[in-house]
Amino acid sequence: MPEGHTIRRLARTHTRRFVGHEVAVSSPQGRFSRDAELVDGRELRAVDAHGKHLFHVYADDLVVHVHLGLYGKFTMHTGDVTPPRGQVRMRLVGPTHWADLRGPIACEVLTEGEVDGVRARLGPDPLRDDADPEAAWRRIGRSKAPLATLLMDQSVIAGVGNVYRAEVLFRHGLDPLLPGRELGRERFDAVWADLADLLADGVRRGAIDTVRPVHRGCGHAPDEPHGRGCGREVYVYRRTGEPCRVCGTEVSRRTHAARNLFWCATCQAAT
DNA sequence: TGAGTATGTTCAG
């Protein structure tokens, strides 16, 4: 599930397995071959994540930028390096582990300046220590656009995808179509804090599990959910037609800006 | 075997 938590988790894993070592970088599929040659055999100095973007920083300030898009996936392996299966865009081979990347929307070597350009287009990432929620509030607090649009806009908040959008709006009882400027500072602060919690939890679990009380929220705080311990992990995402875990209303779905939007029309009624 | 689906992004019109 490539939302922000996935990328942060990858950064952590890649740091442990590869940073500080010379890494063999190749592109069995061929589409990344030319760039792979630039970093092949260099020491990986650091791995960083900002929103859904992953950066492998090699010696001599060469940076491999990866964006998984909708389908991209890293797999991590130990032991003998086996012949590539399927379309492997990038293969990293370190001293103890090796990793394959398939299906990314971006996998390219960038200069530091180009990396700055990518990051300049991103809003604050709630998972980062240097995140400045004020920057997100400046955009949301004055926008006529609906929250459903703003939360998915990576230049507003980086790292939130369709699952976290649906879930955080539900957890705060917010109508997805509420204009950003009608949210109010207090509710924004609660949403930001909750996103930081949810994403950090996603990093720990390696999965999105939002069905639990709102810790630092305000207003709508769902009661002990029905689904807890039943193997269910979300309130509304992809639960179209199923009963809301809080009020029993059938979960709604509509297409919003070409993406699926899920919500409970009762718990998230317009305010 | 083929259709359908997906957590994302970019570009053309």
Next chain:
DNA sequence: TGAACCTACTCAT
């Protein structure tokens, strides 16, 4: 707004 793109998986035929 719709199409295109990258891949793998599930389900129906």
